[in-house]
């Protein structure tokens with residue numbers, strides 16, 4: 001089997017690694033890939049935004065399966081173009097990808113399908129948006145409707161902050177086209193949870209719940225980032241809760257998309273808020289695997305990528321309803337100094353060869369010089385995943401390896417999964 005993974009981050013390196021683990025004789029290609037994917041297959045230097053170039057590469061390299069990592073090529077219609085030419089692809093068509101690429105669309109879909117989510121209104125002009133903000137309770141949340149690389153959400157303590165955000169998006173071109181439509185919604189309190197499900201547009205296979213740490217600083221403080229680390233499984237996500245998420249969120253979303261003749265095939269990611277009173281709300285949907293959730297999930301789920309090939313081929317017959325993690329996994333992101341505002345690139349990276357067993361290093365923002373030197377090339381540089389029998393053990397393995405990897409200004413959180421570890425300890429103390 002010849003497989004192309006589209007994308008260039010830590011998620012795509014993890015996908016390539018898991019494909020090799022599950023199907024050792026697969027021949028791998030990545031577009032455009034990174035030094036990590038280059039160790040497992042061939043990197044193709046094509047612009048993944050150029051749909052026609054990717055389709056041409058799939059033809060030329062006789063690719064049997066294309067797996068699309070990021071949202072942008074899906075929103076640009078890459079899966080549509082491949083399907084139109086009869087090429088098996090894992091990932092939704094453009095119309096179904098709107099569940100991520102338009103928050104206004106996602107909100108409307110949730111309203112129709114009665115999926116629990118924060119109450120909201122959508123605006124395309126400033127005056128009505130400001131009037132609505134003027135009457136809104138504090139805190140409140142302003143979101144650019146379109147794709148904004150994870151930066152389009154502004155959680156506002158006060159109305160004047162919300163007014164500034166709305167003005168920046170609707171009147172001053174912040175986020176360009178992505179900010180021409182905005183969603184203003186109630187602020188929700190609770191614990192966040194990421195639940196991903198593989199689907200052929202009809203059936204669903206849930207992955208274990210994961211949790212992402214979006215803030216830069218330890219203790220979940222500081223600016224929002226693309227994600228500083230993630231772990232799985234999450235103990236509060238009991239089988240009962242996952243079943244509820246299936247029934248109340250994932251099944252209605254998939255059914256609503258199928259009903260409007262835009263069936264969703266790929267992985268549907270629900271970002272959820274779980275309140276202390278047990279109320280469940282959707283914060284967002286993504287039409288793809290999470291980054292860095294994938295770097296924790298895939299190592300804990302042997303055999304998982306075989307489902308992707310079957311879904312893409314239209315020959316999927318899942319026997320289980322959920323996949324269960326065989327081990328705990330904690331993924332810590334090593335970021336460049338200055339991330340997320342202004343990452344400094346160029347420094348040389350040294351990764352020791354003899355990291356402890358049960359440790360995986362996935363490349364994201366790295367580049368390799370012709371002489372083999374590895375360098376920092378982007379904000380999120382590496383994701384270091386530790387596996388263990390408990391989340392605590394996995395977290396320690398991940399942190400220990402992060403300590404040993406060296407580059408100037410290396411920035412990372414030593415507390416990924418802190419809440420889970422506290423609960424594990426309390427559980428052990430209770431016996």
Ligand code: AMP
Pocket residue numbers: 118141143150153155185186187188189192214271283284
């Ligand atoms: P999103 O890209 O929509 O997931 O938003 C990014 C982050 O903003 C989420 O992971 C939450 O931490 C936060 N967020 C989004 N919507 C809300 C909300 N309604 N209430 C509180 N926090 C939110």
Ligand code: GLY
Pocket residue numbers: 150212226227286289290291292293
């Ligand atoms: N880790 C959050 C995301 O992938 O959107």
